Amino acid sequence: MAYNIDKKCIGCGLCVRVCPVTAIRGQLHAQHTVDAAVCIECGVCGRVCPASAIQDATGSTCARLKHEDWPQPDMDDTLCVSCIACIQACPVGCLGLGRPGPRDPHARPILKMPDRCIGCGFCYGACPVGAITMK
């Protein structure tokens, strides 16, 4: 299963620039295509497409969303067990470890590069103890 770009595509290339795994190809002003074998279904292409030309793996058309409205992870340090599953899951490497506290040497993950976050929610899905909410 993968995302799909249909005929409504205007070939602006915005999706190409955001796709974290370079799964999208196409000429400027021509219809773009997603390589289904490469797509990881992160959904960011759908959020930037100005022509509502992108469908998710279930076939529903993705809605465009302003960058400032993209969800970002919020870690609950009282639940987090420092297992780094979220950092490992992130396809754009925007998470990293914070500094360990003076009383707790187990460093917790933080959103180190919020500008890079694509709001895919992979970290949320990966957290074994449900310490992440997407806000």
Next chain:
Amino acid sequence: MKPYRGRILWVDLTTGTCTNEEIAESVYHAYLGGLGLAVSILYNRIPAGADPLGPDNVLAFVSGLLTGSGSLFTGRWMAAAKSPLTGTWGDANCGGTLSPTIKQCGYDGIFVTGVSDHPVYLYVDSHGPELRDATGLWGMDTIETEETLKKLVAGNREPSVACIGPAGERLSLIAGISNDGGRMAARSGLGAIMGSKMLKAVVLSGSRPMGSENPEEMLRLSRVCARHVTQDIPLPPGRAMPLLGALLRHLPATMRMDGGLSIPMFRKWGTCGMDQASVEWGDTPVRNWSGSEKDYHRRLSNAIDPDRILAREQRKYHCYSCPLGCGGICAWQGSETHKPEYETIAAFNALLMCTDLDAVFAINDRLNRAGMDTISAGGTIAWALEAWEKGVITSADTDGLELHWGDSAAALRLVDLMIAREGIGELLADGSLQAARHFGHGSESFAIQAGGQEIAMHDPRLDPGYALHASVEPTPGRHTTGCQVYYDMYRLWTRVPSLPKPRLLSAKRSKYRADAAQAAIAVANSCFTQLYNGAGLCMFGAMLGVDRIPVFEWLNAATGWHMTPAEYMTVGRRIQTVRQLFNVREGIDLRSLAINPRAAGHPPLLRGANRGRSVQLTALMRDYWEHIGWDPETGVPSPSTIAELGIAPLTDTTRTDDTVCVEATLETDHGL
């Protein structure tokens, strides 16, 4: 979604091609992932009699079935192949971050065959695999290699790297494979296989999401499990640990051990928390297994007070999906280094009678950088010191270097020579048995190994289970495969009622009886070990006990299966039996893999914690083989056991492309 990918990657270094192989659903039911998947494939695909350092040997990197499923403690990856050190089935287990990235690249395992004619590394990302030139990396240590590769392939995300250092390149038979800055798949000499194949590194940068069939149930189970690990239990200062060890030594009875107590120690100190206590208790070998706590007494062992090691720790290190964080990152010579583990500290202190903590940090860092097993390196140097003492080795062999007990500088020098394969290091780099065979004069009698592999720093004279497992396991000389204390901790009887529940208190001498109960315990340990190696579970997680770490429940929730714990234990027995069949096919006399008699108390020590204790190893081995369904005299799995476990007969030992390759090959790129 399933927790496994149903697909493995084959890399043929001779032809430079990469192919995919689809794996049938039934394979996961029968073998899970991890080592189970590896043995189910390698048993058929490594031809009998293959040269371990030749093109026919296949080196597998496999991810556990539960890795990425939302479970905890399940980030272990494993390497497997025919071992160049022991000539038997070989495998090694490691934490770090490689296990999830294998799956994020879309595979459950990567299987490497053939030999390249120049150094290469394998790079895999969402677009697929590629072989790239590694000529410029050859000669670099593991940390440099990893840092260079991370810069070289810099993409959106940081890749995971498994690589060898100079030890693997120089085909040291005790070389390991490093991941994440010096975590080591250390045992069985598998680093030498990468060296022989000229495969410098595997660099994985996939981003595919992972998951399970029942995420809600996984979350519920993991939350309960996490609470057992993160609760704060106040612990005494490090200087109290030897007193605890001495107390255990003096008690007339032995207690059923509860891993719930050791987890807080691992959380506070890591494995180094046990070093000083273990000397006092009689668990740590002293002076190449000939001494005791009376020789390495508390004034000496104070050098390894765990608080002194903790003082150097800057932050905790967690492997992927681990809530415990037994690892630590320490400041070292203007850089960072992994905190030395129990085994390394024991091997380079009590075993050699040394007391220099700085030297241990230096040796640990050098061996991690070289990609060499610290257990085998320490065991081999202990042999060399005794050989020097006995006049088997003289200054003519060492270019004037004197080898005395307690001389850390000499140990460090030997480490450097072994890494460089210079002088006497040329011989020592292949382990104590090879060196003893070269020097002769009866020095094999004090090469403390099993099947050619140095045994780890846990004394079978304290826990006979270590002697038994080091001798009967298809990978000889290993300590993680089982012992009596592990059985206590795994608490398998809480899920598999047919298994015996040890008494809370029992007479110490009962440990040394070779009887049906000991055999049942040992076989359960082996089956459970292979089961958790299939799942990718960390042994320290397993030590919580299966009523606190829900491995059976996780497996069912992750896969959607409805198997009972007893059925999962049968999977473990199947994996163990195929590992043994691999050795049978190699024509190995399985009795010859027994550990060196000294470590089993033949003759017994005359003083110290383990004085007068001998392990009835022959009887224990016979009982174990009988109980697991192998021939009690030869250790060969019986036809009825093979049939009962549904193990398919060996079909064809040569891989033919039309049976295996289901996807077109990808071209190689030597141009980088």
